[in-house]
Amino acid sequence: xxxxxxxxxxxxxxxxxxxxxxxxxxxxxxxxxxxxxxxxxxxxxxxxxxxxxxxxxxxxxxxxxxxxxxxxxxxxxxxxxxxxxxxxxxxxxxxxxxxxxxxxxx
Amino acid sequence: xxxxxxxxxxxxxxxxxxxxxxxxxxxxxxxxxxxxxxxxxxxxxxxxxxxxxxxxxxxxxxxxxxxxxxxxxxxxxxxxxxxxxxxxxxxxxxxxxxxxxxxxxxxxxxxxxxxxxxxxxxxxxxxxxxxxxxxxxxxxxxxxxxxxxxxxxxxxxxxxxxxxxxxxxxxxxxxxxxxxxxxxxxxxxxxxxxxxxxxxxxxxxxxxxxxxxxxxxxxxxxxxxxxxxxxxxxxxxxxxxxxxxxxxxxxxxxxxxxxxxxxxxxxxxxxxxxxxxxxxxxxxxxxxxxxxxxxxxxxxxxxxxxxxxxxxxxxxxxxxxxxxxxxxxxxxxxxxxxxxxxxxxxxxxxxxxxxxxxxxxxxxxxxxxx
Numbered sequence: 001x002x003x004x005x006x007x008x009x010x011x012x013x014x015x016x017x018x019x020x021x022x023x024x025x026x027x028x029x030x031x032x033x034x035x036x037x038x039x040x041x042x043x044x045x046x047x048x049x050x051x052x053x054x055x056x057x058x059x060x061x062x063x064x065x066x067x068x069x070x071x072x073x074x075x076x077x078x079x080x081x082x083x084x085x086x087x088x089x090x091x092x093x094x095x096x097x098x099x100x101x102x103x104x105x106x
Numbered sequence: 107x108x109x110x111x112x113x114x115x116x117x118x119x120x121x122x123x124x125x126x127x128x129x130x131x132x133x134x135x136x137x138x139x140x141x142x143x144x145x146x147x148x149x150x151x152x153x154x155x156x157x158x159x160x161x162x163x164x165x166x167x168x169x170x171x172x173x174x175x176x177x178x179x180x181x182x183x184x185x186x187x188x189x190x191x192x193x194x195x196x197x198x199x200x201x202x203x204x205x206x207x208x209x210x211x212x213x214x215x216x217x218x219x220x221x222x223x224x225x226x227x228x229x230x231x232x233x234x235x236x237x238x239x240x241x242x243x244x245x246x247x248x249x250x251x252x253x254x255x256x257x258x259x260x261x262x263x264x265x266x267x268x269x270x271x272x273x274x275x276x277x278x279x280x281x282x283x284x285x286x287x288x289x290x291x292x293x294x295x296x297x298x299x300x301x302x303x304x305x306x307x308x309x310x311x312x313x314x315x316x317x318x319x320x321x322x323x324x325x326x327x328x329x330x331x332x333x334x335x336x337x338x339x340x341x342x343x344x345x346x347x348x349x350x351x352x353x354x355x356x357x358x359x360x361x362x363x364x365x366x367x368x369x370x371x372x373x374x375x376x377x378x379x380x381x382x383x384x385x386x387x388x389x390x391x392x393x394x395x396x397x398x399x400x401x402x403x404x405x406x407x408x409x410x411x412x413x414x415x416x417x418x419x420x421x422x423x424x425x426x427x428x429x430x431x432x433x434x435x436x437x438x439x440x441x442x443x444x445x446x447x448x449x450x451x452x453x454x455x456x457x458x459x460x461x462x463x464x465x466x467x468x469x470x471x472x473x474x475x476x
Binding site for chain 1: 141142163164165166167168169182185186187188189207208
C-alpha cells in the first residue's frame with residue numbers, strides 16, 4: 001500500500017451552536033497535515049473558521065473545553081492525548097470526527 | 107422624532123425592543139444568538155448603531171458580537187482575553203489559591219466619545235479595553251495589583267460587573283467586583299485604588315476590610331459624577347466624594363439586599379432600587395414586585411407598584427437589568443429572571459410589561475435615539 005504523504009482529508013461534524021456561529025455547513029472537510037492528531041485537526045478547523053477560535057479549546061491553555069467531547073468510530077476520544085494519532089478511519093476520511101456538546105445541565 | 111431601543115440579554119439569547127417616544131407600543135426582535143447566554147449588550151453613545159454584545163456558553167466559551175447597523179446584522183469580533191503577564195492567583199471559596207482564568211465577559215462599556223473604544227469587565231475579575239472595535243483586547247493589569255491575591259469569588263463568580271466612565275474626566279474610571287469591592291482610577295486605568303471606606307460587611311472576617319466587600323452595583327448621574335450610589339450585598343450606600351467614603355442610605359427600604367440600581371436621567375438625587383428579600387431568598391419581599399424610588403438621594407424611599415405584580419411574584423432582578431432612557435419624561439426599565447421586561451414612561455409612577463415570557467433576563471440597556 002502506498003504511503004500517503006500529502007495532507008489528509010478529514011471530515012469533521014460540528015454541533016448546531018458551532019456551525020451557526022461559524023456560518024458553515026455542519027459537516028466540514030479539512031485538509032490536515034499528517035500524522036493526523038486532534039491538535040492538527042483543531043488547528044485546521046480554527047484556520048478555516050476563525051470564529052471558532054476559543055470555542056472548542058481554551059485559548060489560554062490550549063486544552064479541550066470541559067464540556068466539549070470528541071467522538072469517532074463509536075469511541076470517545078475526548079481524553080486522547082491531543083498529540084496522539086487519530087484512528088486511521090478518521091485520518092483517511094472514512095469516518096468523521098464528531099465535535100459534541102456534552103449532555104450537561106439536567 | 108426620538109425613538110427608544112432596549113437591548114435585552116437573556117439566558118438563551120438577545121432581544122431588541124423598539125418604540126417611539128410614547129413607549130406604549132413595542133416591536134420585539136429576536137432571539138439573536140439563540141441558545142447562548144447574553145450577559146450584556148451596549149450601544150456606543152458616539153455612534154448609536156454600533157452595538158456590542160457579550161455572548162457566552164458553558165460549553166463553547168466567549169464570543170463578542172458587534173453590530174454596525176443598530177442590531178440588524180452582527181459579526182463576531184475578538185474573543186482573546188489574555189491576562190497580562192503571569193496572572194498569579196486569587197483566593198477560592200475553600201481558601202486555596204487559584205490561578206486567574208478567564209471565563210466570560212459580564213459587562214461591556216463603550217466609550218462616550220469613540221465607537222471603537224470599549225471596556226469589558228470579565229470573570230475572573232479584570233478589566234480589558236479594546237480600541238479597535240473589539241478586534242483585540244488588552245488588560246489594564248494594575249487593577250489586580252490592588253490585593254488581587256486576596257479577592258474571592260461571590261456566589262455568582264468573581265466578576266467585574268460594573269464599569270463607570272466619568273463623562274467630565276476621561277482619566278477617571280470606576281469598577282466594581284464581586285467579591286472584592288469598588289475601585290477607582292484617576293489616570294485612565296494605569297493605577298487604581300480601593301474605594302471601600304465606610305462599607306461594613308459582616309460576612310467577611312474584617313467587616314471593614316479595604317477589599318473583600320461584595321458590591322453588587324454602582325450607579326452615577328453623569329451631571330454629578332462625584333456622587334455614587336451602591337447596592338451592596340446588604341446595604342444601599344452613597345458617596346459624595348468619588349468613593350473615598352461611603353455612608354448608608356438604606357433608610358426605610360423593606361430589605362436593603364438587592365442587585366439592580368439606576369439613577370434618573372435628569373434628577374441626580376432620584377435613585378431606583380429593587381429590594382430583594384435576602385441573600386438566601388432571591389425574590390421580592392412578600393412576593394410583591396416593587397421598585398423603590400428616593401427623590402432625595404437615598405434614606406427616604408417610596409414604593410412604586412402601579413402595574414407591577416403585587417402577589418405571588420418570586421422573580422429576581424439582576425444587577426445589570428435596570429436602566430433609564432433620556433427622554434424629557436425619564437423612562438425606567440428593568441427585566442426579571444421570570445422573563446418580563448417592564449417599562450415606566452413616567453419615572454416609575456406607572457409600569458407596563460413590554461414582554462412577559464422571555465428567558466431569564468440578565469441585562470437591560472437602553473438607547474435614546476434621535
